[in-house]
Amino acid sequence: MKGNVKIWCLIILALVTVFVTPWLGERSIGFDVLARPFTMGVDDLDAVIFWQIRVPRLLLAFLAGVGLSLGGVVFQAMFRNALATPFTLGVAGGASFGVALWVQLGLSFSILGIGGISLAAMGGAVFSILLLYGLVRASGKSSPMTMLLGGVAISFFFSSLIMLLQYLMDIGDSFRVIHWLMGDIGRANLDSVLQVFPFVASGGLIVMYLRRELNLLSVSDEIAASRGVNVDGVRVVLFFAVSLMVAGIITVCGPIGFVGIMAPHMCRLVFGANHRVLVPTSLIFGGVFLTWCDTLARTVSVSSEIPVGIVTALLGGPFFLWLLFKHGERH
Amino acid sequence: MKLFVNKSLFRLSSGGWFVVVCVLVLFVLSHLGRSWVRGWSAEQAAMYAEKRSDAGQFPERLVGLSPSNVETLFALGLGDKVVGVNRYTSYPAAAADLPKIGGMVDVDFEQMLILKPDYVVLLESQRSLVQKFEEIGIKTLSVNHESVEGIVSSFSEIAKLCGNEERAAAICDEIREHIERVRESVEGRGRPRVLICIHHSTDVSQPEQIIVCGSGGYHRELLEIAGGVNAYDGPVAFPKLSRENLINLNPDIIIDLVNKKVVNERSRDELKGLWNVYGELDAVKNRRVVIADGAEHFLPGPRFLKTLDVFSEGIHGVKVERKSTILKHFEEGDIE
Amino acid sequence: MGDYLKAGSGDLEYSILVEGVSLSIGRSRLLDDVSLKVKRGSMTAILGANGAGKTTVLKCLLGLVKPSSGRVEVNGRDVNLYSRVDLARELAYVPQLLNASVSFTVLDFVMMGRYAYEGGFGYQDKEGEGVAMDALQRVDMSKFIDRKLHTLSGGERQKVCLAAALAQESEILILDEPSAHLDPRQSEEVHRLLAGVAESSGLTILTVTHDLNWAAMDYDYVFGMKDGRVVAEGLASEVITCDGLRALFGVDFTIVPHPDTERGMVVPTVRNREGGIS
Numbered sequence: 001m002k003g004n005v006k007i008w009c010l011i012i013l014a015l016v017t018v019f020v021t022p023w024l025g026e027r028s029i030g031f032d033v034l035a036r037p038f039t040m041g042v043d044d045l046d047a048v049i050f051w052q053i054r055v056p057r058l059l060l061a062f063l064a065g066v067g068l069s070l071g072g073v074v075f076q077a078m079f080r081n082a083l084a085t086p087f088t089l090g091v092a093g094g095a096s097f098g099v100a101l102w103v104q105l106g107l108s109f110s111i112l113g114i115g116g117i118s119l120a121a122m123g124g125a126v127f128s129i130l131l132l133y134g135l136v137r138a139s140g141k142s143s144p145m146t147m148l149l150g151g152v153a154i155s156f157f158f159s160s161l162i163m164l165l166q167y168l169m170d171i172g173d174s175f176r177v178i179h180w181l182m183g184d185i186g187r188a189n190l191d192s193v194l195q196v197f198p199f200v201a202s203g204g205l206i207v208m209y210l211r212r213e214l215n216l217l218s219v220s221d222e223i224a225a226s227r228g229v230n231v232d233g234v235r236v237v238l239f240f241a242v243s244l245m246v247a248g249i250i251t252v253c254g255p256i257g258f259v260g261i262m263a264p265h266m267c268r269l270v271f272g273a274n275h276r277v278l279v280p281t282s283l284i285f286g287g288v289f290l291t292w293c294d295t296l297a298r299t300v301s302v303s304s305e306i307p308v309g310i311v312t313a314l315l316g317g318p319f320f321l322w323l324l325f326k327h328g329e330r331h
Numbered sequence: 332m333k334l335f336v337n338k339s340l341f342r343l344s345s346g347g348w349f350v351v352v353c354v355l356v357l358f359v360l361s362h363l364g365r366s367w368v369r370g371w372s373a374e375q376a377a378m379y380a381e382k383r384s385d386a387g388q389f390p391e392r393l394v395g396l397s398p399s400n401v402e403t404l405f406a407l408g409l410g411d412k413v414v415g416v417n418r419y420t421s422y423p424a425a426a427a428d429l430p431k432i433g434g435m436v437d438v439d440f441e442q443m444l445i446l447k448p449d450y451v452v453l454l455e456s457q458r459s460l461v462q463k464f465e466e467i468g469i470k471t472l473s474v475n476h477e478s479v480e481g482i483v484s485s486f487s488e489i490a491k492l493c494g495n496e497e498r499a500a501a502i503c504d505e506i507r508e509h510i511e512r513v514r515e516s517v518e519g520r521g522r523p524r525v526l527i528c529i530h531h532s533t534d535v536s537q538p539e540q541i542i543v544c545g546s547g548g549y550h551r552e553l554l555e556i557a558g559g560v561n562a563y564d565g566p567v568a569f570p571k572l573s574r575e576n577l578i579n580l581n582p583d584i585i586i587d588l589v590n591k592k593v594v595n596e597r598s599r600d601e602l603k604g605l606w607n608v609y610g611e612l613d614a615v616k617n618r619r620v621v622i623a624d625g626a627e628h629f630l631p632g633p634r635f636l637k638t639l640d641v642f643s644e645g646i647h648g649v650k651v652e653r654k655s656t657i658l659k660h661f662e663e664g665d666i667e
Numbered sequence: 668m669g670d671y672l673k674a675g676s677g678d679l680e681y682s683i684l685v686e687g688v689s690l691s692i693g694r695s696r697l698l699d700d701v702s703l704k705v706k707r708g709s710m711t712a713i714l715g716a717n718g719a720g721k722t723t724v725l726k727c728l729l730g731l732v733k734p735s736s737g738r739v740e741v742n743g744r745d746v747n748l749y750s751r752v753d754l755a756r757e758l759a760y761v762p763q764l765l766n767a768s769v770s771f772t773v774l775d776f777v778m779m780g781r782y783a784y785e786g787g788f789g790y791q792d793k794e795g796e797g798v799a800m801d802a803l804q805r806v807d808m809s810k811f812i813d814r815k816l817h818t819l820s821g822g823e824r825q826k827v828c829l830a831a832a833l834a835q836e837s838e839i840l841i842l843d844e845p846s847a848h849l850d851p852r853q854s855e856e857v858h859r860l861l862a863g864v865a866e867s868s869g870l871t872i873l874t875v876t877h878d879l880n881w882a883a884m885d886y887d888y889v890f891g892m893k894d895g896r897v898v899a900e901g902l903a904s905e906v907i908t909c910d911g912l913r914a915l916f917g918v919d920f921t922i923v924p925h926p927d928t929e930r931g932m933v934v935p936t937v938r939n940r941e942g943g944i945s
Contacts, residue, residue, distance in 0.1 A: 025441060026441060026442065026445070027441060027445055045444055045445070045447070048444060048467055048468065049441055049444050049445075052466060052467050053440050053441055053444070053467065054441075080768075114358065114362075167567060167570075168566075168567060169568075170456075170547060170568060175435060175436050175456055175457060175459065176436075176458075176459040178436060179436035179437065179459065182437075186437065186438070186440065187440075187459075187460070187462075187463045189372075189462075189463060189466050190368045191365055191368045191369060191372070194361045194364045194365045194368060195361070195365065197357070197361050198354075198357040198358040198360070198361040198362075201357050202353070202354035202357050202358070205350055205353055205354065205357075206350055206354070209346060209347070209350045212779070212782055212785060213782075215771070215775075215779050216779055216782060218769075219765070219766075219769050219771075219776075219779070220762065220766070222726075222729070222731060222760070222762060223760070223762055225729060225730070225731055225751065226729050226731075226755060226758070226759065226760035226762075227755050227779060227780060227782040227783065227835065228751045228752040228753075228754070228755030228756070228782045228783035229751060229782065230750075230751045231751075272770070272771075272772065272775075272815075273769075273770045273771050273775075274771055274772070274775045276775075298439075298441075305437065305439055307437065344786075346786055
């Protein structure tokens with residue numbers, strides 16, 4: 001019963017977030033805009049600000065938070081390491097490189113309605129996962145240190161490749177990449193929300209479906225296999241789900257760090273380690289968390305806004321260190 | 332070692348198939364949703380365009396999204412119509428006090444809507460922002476400030492929009508005429524190899540982290556008008572050079588653009604003196620290092636002729652008199 | 668899905684059949700022509716020095732490692748022909764002492780043993796919970812269902828692992844050094860429970876162990892492994908002898924009869940001052 005109360009609290013928190021944050025901002029907006037979605041024309045300034053700036057932004061931030069948080073949950077279970085996320089292990093770096101390369105090459109095509117830029121991000125993410133996984137396998141012991149150091153190396157590798165590309169870019173593309181590298185939710189619109197949505201929703205669905213497998217994988221591969229989990233197959237599917245989510249988010253929002261560490265860990269403290277509960281709660285809490293970070297980012301300064309990636313990094317950096325020390329004590 | 336045999340990777344349970352189908356449906360639905368949204372946006376954009384043609388009058392409220400655009404607007408005499416400027420705008424003084432709406436790549440769209448501009452003037456390199464502006468019903472005009480021709484035509488493009496083409500024509504003529512006179516004055520002279528340094532660290536005893544003009548920007552063109560050639564001829568837009576690169580390039584002249592006003596002759600000499608460390612370079616040996624200070628040398632706006640004058644004087648010692656016209660007044664801070 | 672597989676296994680004599688299994692990784696030969704048969708409903712132990720290949724045999728049984736040659740059958744069917752889920756219904760596994768950082772609650776962890784019987788999306792049926800509670804009852808841990816695993820002692824953790832394996836409702840139980848890292852009391856508890864389970868449910872139990880006395884006391888049949896080969900097999904009383912242990916471990920032990928059961932117990936041999944055997 002106590003657990004149920006906590007879950008209801010989380011749901012209420014999510015609802016409050018969704019219904020309150022669009023009203024926060026420099027300009028105060030009346031509730032009457034709710035009746036005027038899809039207003040045409042700049043005459044109704046409140047409606048345009050509400051429906052075309054704040055609401056898409058809320059949705060995009062929420063979606064990105066959901067995906068990043070789930071990515072963290074999956075990586076932490078699969079690598080059995082509280083500090084593992086697609087960002088700390090360099091997967092986001094790979095996806096970012098995919099995007100930067102795409103911008104540099106100036107290509108443009110799409111397959112089945114999925115933009116080539118998302119596919120490039122996906123390719124980068126998959127490549128870096130293969131690299132990381134190969135590294136973990138080759139080193140035999142998947143000790144937390146080996147893995148984190150490997151992830152750091154992969155991140156550095158890709159970020160220098162991005163810098164190299166940027167060096168060769170013309171100013172316009174370079175601007176675009178800089179802006180996007182800072183974590184860019186500001187340009188959200190309905191189109192970009194819909195662009196991210198299938199990636200995060202499919203990834204989320206897959207992770208929700210594989211919660212029991214995550215539970216077992218978080219204990220050990222051997223136990224998971226002996227209980228009936230097709231470990232290799234599940235791992236491939238989960239890697240695919242994470243690449244999907246990370247690629248979708250990175251293509252539109254750029255790399256936003258630390259959400260994947262903070263949200264799942266807080267949920268683990270409150271709801272326990274069982275992924276049956278942990279997955280849905282981190283999903284919701286990740287969205288709530290990033291939405292508030294973005295609200296803070298856009299309201300904290302007057303004439304312009306700070307990129308949301310800076311807010312999450314400012315909160316997440318100290319948290320990461322705290323976790324690292326706490327983690328270090330136990331082993 | 333081959334771990335985990337028993338591969339039945341793609342043998343899916345009914346739940347697995349359900350997930351696969353859901354994923355496919357999600358992507359198809361979002362694709363349909365996106366095309367609907369795009370259709371709606373296009374409709375909206377068409378409506379805005381119609382409104383624009385209906386209006387038939389010149390915009391009253393303008394935003395300059397880069398410092399050079401703000402200067403261009405003010406030089407065109409549109410200063411009183413500017414309602415918002417780029418965060419880095421510092422000239423003219425009247426512009427620096429206006430509401431700031433963002434930097435080069437980050438824009439506060441809400442603030443932008445509140446200012447209700449009729450038009451936002453931005454650089455082509457800021458093109459990634461255009462889509463969002465159009466969606467929220469703000470019209471944009473992109474100008475190219477990466478070439479001399481682009482700068483010149485930006486005056487007429489903006490003027491065409493704002494209905495003061497006469498003044499723009501006068502400015503364009505002034506620029507073209509001056510460029511022509513500079514070109515004539517250096518004709519027949521040699522074409523020394525010049526390195527234009529746009530950034531180096533000044534807090535150490537020698538210029539380090541040197542970034543020079545490469546294939547990008549308008550400085551290269553100005554250099555050719557002023558009778559020099561770029562010592563760096565590689566493909567990188569703004570390359571960073573090491574000491575070894577410098578020795579290989581061995582420019583005849585170094586023009587060091589400094590982003591702030593140099594207060595007195597002594598500090599100018601100090602800046603010049605920094606280069607003495609690189610005594611192996613011909614430019615240093617022959618005392619051909621030129622310090623050009625001021626933010627205007629980095630702004631491809633109406634004050635770019637000043638940069639051209641610095642170049643021609645630095646390279647060939649030619650000082651082409653400016654006719655005292657609109658831009659000259661603007662440079663002196665004298666805006667009607 | 669696994670029912671049709673189980674159907675034919677009703678009257679098999681041997682639950683586990685390993686025939687001529689060899690496994691080499693690189694240059695090292697981990698298993699060399701290993702054959703062992705485990706009788707249905709028996710308690711069988713595998714003894715041997717560290718690195719003798721005991722755990723590798725278990726991995727072959729679990730289908731985690733594919734042997735280079737030879738055949739591994741579980742309930743009359745080649746291990747590699749099972750799907751993971753089907754194999755899990757035949758065979759449950761209790762690993763060496765569980766990592767202390769696993770922070771599931773006891774009930775959650777035991778429920779994870781029901782994986783092979785559940786649907787997707789984390790679906791759990793009430794029946795499964797009954798089975799899990801029952802399993803906890805059998806290991807005497809039903810008071811601990813809400814405790815976190817990492818707050819339990821080693822022995823309690825091992826009992827929970829045993830319950831999780833029982834919840835798997837398979838016919839065969841495989842244990843890898845169930846009493847490693849446990850103190851004497853905890854070790855006694857685990858072995859007592861195991862013997863009780865074997866007696867009451869008729870499970871086939873195959874255990875890798877270093878605990879010679881428990882092997883001598885509770886187990887019916889013993890295999891001795893050395894350097895990847897099976898060097899001794901037979902009833903516990905046949906293998907756990909002075910000569911048998913010398914062959915396996917290269918050390919001399921003294922065997923004395925247990926005061927109650929007359930089974931041979933292993934005690935260290937007294938050495939004289941010069942280090943020779945008295």
